[in-house]
Amino acid sequence: MSEAATPAGAAGEPGAAGLAAAQGLRRLLWGVAGIAVLAVLWLIAGSMLENNPRTTNFATFGLIPTLEAFPQLWAAGKIQAASIASGYRLGMGLGIAIAIGVPIGVLMGRVKWFQQYSNSPFQFLRMISPLSWMPLAVLVFATWDGSIIFLIAIASVWPVIFATAAGLAKVDPAWFKVARNLGASPLQMLTKIIMPAIAFDIFSGIRLALGVAWIVLVPAEYLGVTSGLGYAIEDARETLSYNHLTALVLTIGCIGYVLDGTLVMLIKRFSWHRGGAN
């Protein structure tokens, strides 16, 4: 870079907005095209199920019966109730994971001896499949809700911890020296320097955590509870209403997609790294 860098260069090239809009549109078109391919494959598979006498009982797995099931489920309030129950568990579990994971991650990134002591046990615990805690959780927690929230929290706390610590490890130590030099209190160091410096990494960790939590949530709800998306799927299977089952699977996909997209937006919003997120 030269001394002659101009503010125009800083604000972006002329017409950059138009270019970005064109790129956005292209990305949207590609997305729609990808989903369309998926839908066509589903349609074909559905018609194959229907036309084969041995599988014709399962024809309601197809795309069209599934789409027909949506209004029925919605009118009965099943989708809403299941989503709210699952959302509550997911939110609580993730919230606990973030509330525990971020401070531990900051500690790991800032305090050398803590990092050295905790690394091995954390790496070990991280590799335990979250669902294998299930029997223990059922023993410890009085309610099924409590057990499921525990499972989600323990599954999603690791990405949050490690992403926070890794983010802090990348931070220029001189940023702290400069802040101290200019009179920052320890609290201001945390809120004005550390947090903005690693917000990007924390949200990246939460994004990974969300993926894991979402994966754990549904199988956890197969057991015990009588609400939530996992339960609703299990219920649909037992009542042989396959189109309800696929509609619920589709709902899970949609909610996950929206949640993930929201986090991607947050990551971009809090990214100060040049070259964007990811």
Add this chain to the structure above:
Amino acid sequence: MSVRGTKIEIQGLSQRYPTRKVPTFNRVDLVSPPGEALAIIGRSGCGKSTLLHILAGLTKGTEGRILLNGTEVAGPSPRWVMMFQAPHLYPWMTVTENVGVGLTFARWGKKEIAERVNDAISLVELQEFAQANVQDLSGGQQQRVALARSLVMEPELLLLDEPFSALDAFTRAALQKDVRSISKRLGFNIVIVTHDIDEAVIMADRAVIMAGSPGDIVHEMDVDLPNPRDRTDPEVQKLRARLMATFQEAANYRKPEVALAGAVH
């Protein structure tokens, strides 16, 4: 902006690391009157940078003390601000936010911050970049932002740790002149640590040479030149040559050459 300088008194300052036999420096005494620009010159490892960190309150000396206008330096303070070799700006903040960060630490009001920041940004001539992302600025511009970030605190003392060594020659020369003229205009003290003789001649009122192990101040020289200084000026070059000779003598540079010359004959 109005600033006053400070009387710096370094009294019997020593620094030793428990792992090393020889102290970094031993019982250093130094006084600098208010408003003086003092250069500390020395080769790498003579302890000059450590001395500066102790002056800034970022490190503690093992013995002795430092008084600024009679107050002992016990830790970092916005009254004595350090500028580092690299600008170390906060990339998630604009130029304006970076410059004002010290004032937000001090919980100033928004309006007062805006006024002060504006002044500081004009002082370093970055008005048109006020809202720019600091990552879009050149190295020299970034170091100007760091300078404004220090000046906005209206420090009595600006500590400079080889602040321009990473810049190209033209940018470096411009910033050296600017920092000197701003310090003279506002009246604050400068202590600049450098291994660049030119930098000392252009920026300082007085140069002290640190050498030896443990390090100590072995020479000092007044840099009594008119302002603004130009390195092509014969007066400047004469003083530069004298300072260089003293520096080399202090660093025992000539001895091996003399010995070698003797061996040839």
